[in-house]
Amino acid sequence: MEDKKSLRAPVSQKPHVVPKPEHPEYLGGSITVEINEKKLTVPFGTTILEACKQAQIHIPTLCHHEDLCVAGVCRVCVVEVEGMRTLQASCAFPITAPIKIKTTTNAVRKARKHIIDLLISEHYGECYSCFRNNNCELQSLAKEYGVDHYNFGHVTQPRYEVDNSSYSVVRDMDKCVLCKRCVRTCIDLQEVGVLEAIDRGHNTHIGTFFDKPLAEVICINCGQCINRCPTGALRANDPRDEIWAAIDDPTKHVVIQTAPSPRAAIGEEFGQGAGKSFTGELNTALRRIGFDKVFDTNFTADLTIIEEGTELILRLYKALVKKEIVALPQFTSCSPGWVKYLEHFYPEYIDNLSSAKSPQQMFGALIKTFYAQKAGIDPANIVSVALMPCSAKKFECNRPEMNSSGYKDVDYGLTTRELAQMIKEAGIFLPEMPQSHFDDPFGEASGAGLIFGATGGVMEAALRSVIEFVTGKRVEDVYANADITPVRGFEGIRYAEIPITEVGPVPKLLQHLVPDWNWLKGATLKIAVCHGTANAKKVMEDIKAGGKFSECHFIEFMACPGGCLGGGGQPIPTNEEIRKKRAEAIYNEDKSLPVRKSHENRHVTELYDMFLTDGPCGHISHKLLHTHYVKRGKFIA
Amino acid sequence: MQNHLEVKLGKKTDRKGPVIFSEYKRGEAIKKALSMSREDILFELKDSKLKGRGGAGFPTSTKWMLTAAAKAEKKFIICNADEGEPGTFKDRVLLMEYPELVFDGMVVGGYTIGAQLGIVYLRGEYEYLLKPLEDYLEEMRKDNLLGKNILGKEGFDFDIEIVLGSGAYVCGEETALIESLEGHRGEPRNRPPYPINTGFLGRPTSVNNIETLAAVSHIVVKGGKWFAKFGTDKSSGSKLFSVSGDCEKPGVYELPWGTKISELLEIVGAKNAKAVQIGGASGHCIPKSQFDRTLAYEDVPTGGSVMIFNENRDMLHVLKNFMEFFVDESCGQCTPCRIGNVKLLEGVEMIEKGQYTFAHINKLKELGRTMQLASKCGLGQSSPNPFISILENFKDEIFNRGNGGRNGR
Incomplete structure (x- = not known):
């Protein structure tokens, strides 16, 4: 096939993306549909599900997830569209004509009930012995549709073995409803591609490459699949x-x-x-x-900033002054999902990873x-x-x-x-609970360490320190309230340039490493931030191709969408709105703290005085606070 | 799927038929088509009232018109040679004995819709046809029936590739076929969008059955009005039937649409038939009392499979066979089809053992109705058909089985 390009997710699992008009108010930009005999005008290309949401008509869903591409496989969201022989999945049907929709007809209600009955008949286990009890979408659907007995029987024996080979993710496929959210999370949201449907018909199940245990495949342990599983089929390894x-x-x-x-x-x-x-x-x-x-x-997030920031300065010093060959850009290493992703997919770049351990x-x-x-x-x-x-x-x-x-x-x-x-x-x-403080000897930390939780946080924390180290100016004088907004936000990949126009004296902590900052004067610090491994892949491919990210000095990578606040261990459900609110909570807490820069954390400086006596990136810190990585590659034995 | 058969293309027997099996010389349709405008070809097709021969019966002229009208740099025409419906083998006969009709039809289609590439999605089990068909395409290239500036028509470049499937029934569904061609798991897509604007590699694509393309070749040469003379008003032309089962002369027959089932049975020498399964596993089971019905889109539509069962056949066994087929061949994607077929099969097994209640069987029939309405693709939408039609049409036989008086109540 001459121009066959490989797409990650099959089109069967992608929505028909009808480009939404920029100005729906212009002629032809929007369409008036009738939902349950109520008229509603929506932009061209809106799905029936979205339109119903606007009309405040509830449609049950199971395979649909706001973060993921559309699958249209569970069929719970079916509605009647006038003139069409069969029922249509509202999550997958784009409105491109003035159609009439009915959401509560006899056929629709019966179909939904049948589908829920069928799913339950194959769902092994009892709700009270499941960690998702009371937070399970299948259970909610059963309640919503008044399931009070097993209409089509119920499995009494497990069909699959629980896979708890992984330290992180446990898979119990007997609870799987084959909504494929995990597949779409892995292949489309994260672009890792560990999970896929195997076999067909009644034997269809979600599996790994040759059904190998999860620990033996290229799973990066990000746990995003857990956060999106509607049932208890996926969970974390619980200690x-x-x-x-x-x-x-x-x-x-x-x-x-x-x-x-x-x-x-x-x-x-x-x-x-x-x-x-x-x-x-x-x-x-x-x-x-x-x-x-x-x-x-x-x-230790503060400590990470000092160590990782120092490492960056050393790499730059070696490259610019000593003209040695060093791996640049430096990549952050706080996100273990990202680290394993890089080890599997871009092992040739492990030298770019900061050797500093995660907090x-x-x-x-x-x-x-x-x-x-x-x-x-x-x-x-x-x-x-x-x-x-x-x-x-x-x-x-x-x-x-x-x-x-x-x-x-x-x-x-x-x-x-x-x-x-x-x-x-x-x-x-x-x-x-009443509030109380953390215990000594580590005490309270700075706001810089706190914002590690949001995408862009590590970069912002690092910049708060690096700017002060190098320029000798207060970061508040450069960015209002020390909020380095160019690196904030939820855009998948962010890029910023910070020109260094003046330099100050080298602070005491770093004096044994660099004599002065003159070599940085007039330079421009190029940085980038990205979250979610799909974005990481874009950045890495750009670096491989020698694009603009290859000229960066420092790049923050987070495996999970939204950064740590969207991590695979966080409360379920998750969506962009929830993640934004969590980010707000983190930034608000940062604002309220008296100390907001890692190097101003007095406990950190004390630690260097008392324990890590040969300073950042010194021998002791290298032994305790730095690590190395493994070139794993994609080979599966 | 290895096959050491040495196959040569060409006619094995002197087949006779009004349309498809009528006289045709290789390249004739291409020559004629290239002297016409695209619009004129579409008008001929419109006059012919040709409907898709895969079974769904979508008007071919409309499909091509929409694909031709779609704006895109690249378009594709795909020949669906994934002949997987149980009991059908007429596409294999066309490919082996009348390749000129199929490939010429594809070239005409490519010209009409503006495609540069035609792809034959060949059933995995027909691997032994791959080599001879590829040799045949090479011959066509030599004669400039394929390639650049075909037959001197400036700017008309078109070629044909053959891609082997892997033996999944569902890949006969056009969007699953496209997924499979793209290298993915063969699973039907959400529709809309339809392949006519978002098909192979996201580009406008026309997917046509082999027999449809063969008919096009004749229509271009002999005219749409000539074609429409055969058959009925709503079902024009003729149809190839793959006849199998309890009859004296099984095989491929070309008969005009509108033929009565009883007429067909007579032609093929089927005595004491008690039922005919028309349209394959997903079709309908016609009992003897309805043998005067006609084969036509308006009465009993079919992709061509005709399975004949005589008095000695156990219809419950027939049904079980079909349901086992669907349980295996469901792609497993959507709930109604994946689990629903299992439940229907369990119902058949309950009847077999005499351990059932009519209440439960009726519940399963309702489930079948849901499957028809709510499944994602034609497979799930039609898989309950045999369950519903066989249990309805043969209820006396099935529910009065000799099984020790343990019949349901």
């Missing part, structure tokens, strides 16, 4: 039992670090609307559950060294838990190289959903 056991064991000193994104989202698990952080309340709740110490991951792993290494020493506790008795918005963090803490403290640096990665469950098990209603 609650082990953590409770550690808490109950009096010989164990159990500490937890909490990342900013879970704090901005955990309220959703307690019926609170998205967009409010429960940091203080969570600290109290964690202590009541029985954690001995509660630390703020933002502390979670830096904290793990410090807890079992610095903190253990200071508190006089045998690190062998410390159980270190990390509350993360992320399923890939579970994989990250199990990477064999993550034991620089001499022990497993972080014992368990815990997701927002799992912690919420623990809090509920302890009989605590989080929103009503």
Whole structure:
């Protein structure tokens, strides 16, 4: 086929994208349809589902998800279109003519009920033994359509084995309803392509390459599929039992670090609307559950900024002054999903990854060294838990190289959903907890560490420090309120240039590394930010082709859409609106903090004075705070 | 799917028929078409009232007109040679014995709609035809019936490729066929959009059955009015029937539309037929009492499969066979078809064992109705047809089976 280009997602799973008119008010730009005998004018190309939403007519859906391309496979959303022989899936039908739609006829109601009955007949398991109980779209549909018995029987035996080979994602295909949201998430939203339907007819199931265990394929553990699964077929590998056991064991000193994104989202698990952080309340709740110490991951986020920022400066210094060959642009390495993506898909670029560990792993290494020493506790008795918005963090803490403290640096990665469950098990209603502070010696962190949770946050935090280091000016004098807005927002790929017109003195912390900044005077710092691995792929392909991103100096990559706040461990459901609200919560918390720059975090400077005595990127920090990567490639044995 | 058969193209027997099997010389239609304007070809087709021979019966002139009108740099014409409907084999006969009709029709189609490439999606099981057909195309290229500036027509470049399918029934559905051609899993797409504006590689595409293309060749040469003389008012021309089952002379027959079922049975020597399955597994089962019905789009439409069952056949067994076929061949994409067919098959098995209630069977018939309405593509929409029509037309036989008095109540 002469011009056959490979498309990632099959067209069978793409909507007919009728370009929406820029000016629907112009002639022909909009169409008047009749829905249940009510007239409604919508822009040309609107789907029936969208039109019904505008008309406030509820249409049940299952395979439809706002973040994903249209599949039109579950058929729950069918409606009647006058003049058409069959019922039409409203999620997939673009309005291009003045049609008449009926959403509640006998045929429609019966069809929907039949479809729900059929799905339930094949859905193995009982709701009360499922982690999605009360938050399951199939269960809601059954309730909505008054299912009170198994109309077409019910499976009594499992057909598939549960795949819990992965540290991050557990697949229980007996609960799968074949909506293909995970397939579309993996292949279209994230462009990884681990999951696909295998076999046909009644044997159709979602599987990996040759049905291999998830741990053996190129899954990056981002967990986006979990967030979009309507049922309990996909879940994170849950360490609650082990953590409770550690808490109950009096010989164990159990500490937890909490990342900013879970704090901005955990309220959703307690019926609170998205967009409010429960940091203080969570600290109290964690202590009541029985954690001995509660630390703020933002502390090591600040540390990451110092280490990663220094690394960038060193790379630039080597390239520009010493004329050595160094890998540039430098890529961030905080997102373990992104790291594994790069290891699989672009292994030739692993030198570009910052060697700095992610905040979670830096904290793990410090807890079992610095903190253990200071508190006089045998690190062998410390159980270190990390509350993360992320399923890939579970994989990250199990990477064999993550034991620089001499022990497993972080014992368990815990997701927002799992912690919420623990809090509920302890009989605590989080929103009503009194607020309390984090524990010393790490204390409160800066706003820079906090905004790591949103896409662009790492870049903004780094810039707040780098600008001050190099120019000697206050960042507030460059960007109002130190809000570096060019890197904020939800656009998939952002690019910015920051000219360095003047330089100041080299701060004490870096004096042993560079003599002065004159070599940077007149230079332009080129940076980019992207989130979601589909965008990462675009940037990487551009770099490969020698495009504008190859000239960047520093690029922030996050595996998940929206950054950590949209991570695979966050409350379900997710959509762009929810993610924006979580981002607001994070930026509002940043605004309220007295210290908003990593290098101004007094605990961080203390740490360099007392413990990491040879400074950023020195020997001690290299041993504890830096790591290396594996060229994995795409070969599947 | 290996096959060591040495196949030679060309006529095996002296087939006789009013239209398709009438006289035709290779290249005739192309020569004639290139002397005409595209509009004139479309008018001839309109006059012929030719409808798609795959079974759905969409007017070919409309399909080509819409594809011709679509604005795009590249367009495609696809010949659907994924003859997968149980009991049909007339496309294979056309390809083997009358390739000139099919390929000339494709070239005419390419010229009419403005396509540069024609693709034959050949059924995986017909792999043994690949080599001889490719040799045939090479011959056409030599004679400038394919290639650049065909027969000296400045600017008309057209070529044909053959692509093998992998044996999935659903890939006979035009959008699943296109997905498969693009290298994806063969799953039907959402419609709209239709292939006429968003088809292969997102470009306007006309997907036509082999027999349709063969008819086009004759229509271009002999005129639309000539073609419309055959058949009935709403079903013009003739139809190829693949006749199999309990009869003396199974095979491919060309008969004008409007032939009565009883007439066809007589021609093929079917004595004591008690039922005829028309249109393959997804078609309808006609009992003896309705043998005076006519084969036509307005009465009993068909893609050409005729399966004859005599008095000794167990109709429940026939039904079970069809339902097993659908359970296997559903693409598994949409709920009604994937699970619904399993439930219908379970119902048949319940009847077989005598462990059923009429309430449950009626519930399954309602489910069948939902499947007809709510499935994503024609497969699921038509798979309940045998369940509904066989249980209705043979209820006495099926529900009065000798199974120890355990019949449903």
